[in-house]
Amino acid sequence: MAARVLNxxxxxxxxxxxxxxxxxRALSTTGSTAAFDRAPQSRARGITLDLGFSCLRTALPPQLxxxxxxxxxxxxxxxxxxxxxxxxxxxxxxxxxxMLVIDVTKGMQTQSAECxxxxxxxxQKMVVVLNKIDLxxxxxRQNAIEKMTKKMQKTLENTxxxxxxxVAVAAKPGGPEAxxxxxxxxxxxxxxxxxxxxxxxxxxPSGHFLMAVDHCFSIKGQGTxxxxxxxSGSVSLGDNVEIPALKVTKKVKSMQMFHTPVTYAMQGxxxxxxxxxxxxxxxxxxxxxxxxxxxxxxxAIISLKKIQYFRGALQTKAKFHITVxxxxxxxxxxxxxxxxxxxxxxxxxxxxxxxxxxxxQEEYLSKDSVSSEENKENDQxxxxxLPKQQWALLEFEKPVTCPKLCLVIGSKLDTDxxxxxxxxxxxxxxxxxxxxxxxxxxxxxxxxxxxxxHKEGQVERVMDDCSVIGRSLFKKETNIQIFVGLKVKLSxxxxxxxxxxxxxxxxxxxxxxDGLKPDTKMLLTAASKKKSKGGKGDVTKEDESSKNDSAQPxxxxxxxxRYVFDTQKKMxxx
Numbered sequence: 001m002a003a004r005v006l007n008x009x010x011x012x013x014x015x016x017x018x019x020x021x022x023x024x025r026a027l028s029t030t031g032s033t034a035a036f037d038r039a040p041q042s043r044a045r046g047i048t049l050d051l052g053f054s055c056l057r058t059a060l061p062p063q064l065x066x067x068x069x070x071x072x073x074x075x076x077x078x079x080x081x082x083x084x085x086x087x088x089x090x091x092x093x094x095x096x097x098x099m100l101v102i103d104v105t106k107g108m109q110t111q112s113a114e115c116x117x118x119x120x121x122x123x124q125k126m127v128v129v130l131n132k133i134d135l136x137x138x139x140x141r142q143n144a145i146e147k148m149t150k151k152m153q154k155t156l157e158n159t160x161x162x163x164x165x166x167v168a169v170a171a172k173p174g175g176p177e178a179x180x181x182x183x184x185x186x187x188x189x190x191x192x193x194x195x196x197x198x199x200x201x202x203x204x205p206s207g208h209f210l211m212a213v214d215h216c217f218s219i220k221g222q223g224t225x226x227x228x229x230x231x232s233g234s235v236s237l238g239d240n241v242e243i244p245a246l247k248v249t250k251k252v253k254s255m256q257m258f259h260t261p262v263t264y265a266m267q268g269x270x271x272x273x274x275x276x277x278x279x280x281x282x283x284x285x286x287x288x289x290x291x292x293x294x295x296x297x298x299x300a301i302i303s304l305k306k307i308q309y310f311r312g313a314l315q316t317k318a319k320f321h322i323t324v325x326x327x328x329x330x331x332x333x334x335x336x337x338x339x340x341x342x343x344x345x346x347x348x349x350x351x352x353x354x355x356x357x358x359x360x361q362e363e364y365l366s367k368d369s370v371s372s373e374e375n376k377e378n379d380q381x382x383x384x385x386l387p388k389q390q391w392a393l394l395e396f397e398k399p400v401t402c403p404k405l406c407l408v409i410g411s412k413l414d415t416d417x418x419x420x421x422x423x424x425x426x427x428x429x430x431x432x433x434x435x436x437x438x439x440x441x442x443x444x445x446x447x448x449x450x451x452x453x454h455k456e457g458q459v460e461r462v463m464d465d466c467s468v469i470g471r472s473l474f475k476k477e478t479n480i481q482i483f484v485g486l487k488v489k490l491s492x493x494x495x496x497x498x499x500x501x502x503x504x505x506x507x508x509x510x511x512x513x514d515g516l517k518p519d520t521k522m523l524l525t526a527a528s529k530k531k532s533k534g535g536k537g538d539v540t541k542e543d544e545s546s547k548n549d550s551a552q553p554x555x556x557x558x559x560x561x562r563y564v565f566d567t568q569k570k571m572x573x574x
Contacts, residue, residue: 304428
């Protein structure tokens, strides 16, 4: 029986020119088809434009179980060029362990920080590699490495990677032009650290097959090979697989893992799948899957968290670059939260409850955001009360194909790439996709997101013990008829009901079922007498004092809620 091979995917991330590709090359023993900057423009410019894959095989370390076997590290070299961050986000979803490569002469840079953010979202373990130590003068080298190590430990202190290993290397001493005979420094120590950090990633062969393809090419006489990493499920020779973006189904003719033919591959494996009669130009990168298992959606509901390093508010109606699965498209967002009474309720993970009411938010609520009016009311202690969970409705500019419960990242990739600022704004999980093109009519009315409306007017005068005339609640042109029957409250405590319009200027009649309190009646009678006296001669001292007494007019409050997607725009009062 062949010795078992355990595959662990290691992402090599970092700022441009930190030496990621050189490090992957120094580590690897077998290059895959996508390895080491295959793009001609990438070789010419010396930067990685695409995910490069290569592998390193070593004996299975003792913590991963007894018996013979090999540990295979699949090294995923992610581009560090700022405009290619969407490729990195695509790569991060298949990574078990991350290597953050830092140029020891420069320390953390903008993109290293963004890579760290992606790592925190998508990855469990990290190793920091301080590269290019050959550029430090030998006499001061050790000192400089220790200084940078301390700095990195401080940076990682408040992340989930606090206390992670930090290794100093020179992947390509002398730089890209140096002869190949120059031996890298520190790489064997790094391999030992990687082995110590390796763990058995949870792999599950059940469920639908889904693979992220990052490279597609033809081999004469064989067919078209799609290489990628299996995100879920498994695949065997002879299986049918669908290319959902093209609505095409093909049979698996042969498979290889790093140049070794195989008959079966499962979640986490890096594999080349060969099919016939398919033009590789049609699919550079994308997804292949069990036929009919993926959905193409026009909009989605996601649960989300703001990324703490993103500066500025996340506003409803704003547009973001949304990365879903392996696609990045523009999308518009609308944020909403639980109703204020449910802010502290434990929310079931990865499930969205359509039976519940949700409160519309002008922006994602965070400690630094302006709290909504309702929060201010709920907020006696002076601390903004934040909900345990928030959601967003995403509406895509063009449809995307993805699995359910996949990772979603929202970013502002149009921000100046040289600005020293994090462009990743939020991350979340896709809970519900909307496949119908007419989702605004067929699906959104089921989503019970409401806006709280609060209107204030004044009582103008008393009609009798049980009715008053109000003003300033409606505009002259408002159809008051639709508000008839709604409950209002007077600032003096009485409950009232809107009975109908009064005249043509937006005034209205309020019925007070339990009658006006004597004090209220006095207050209003005094106010209207004062009004009718006003303008007759000069104001006397006595009048001046009575004016101050009744300076507080009696106000009328109308509170109701309206569901954002209710086509009839009904006003609802509890």
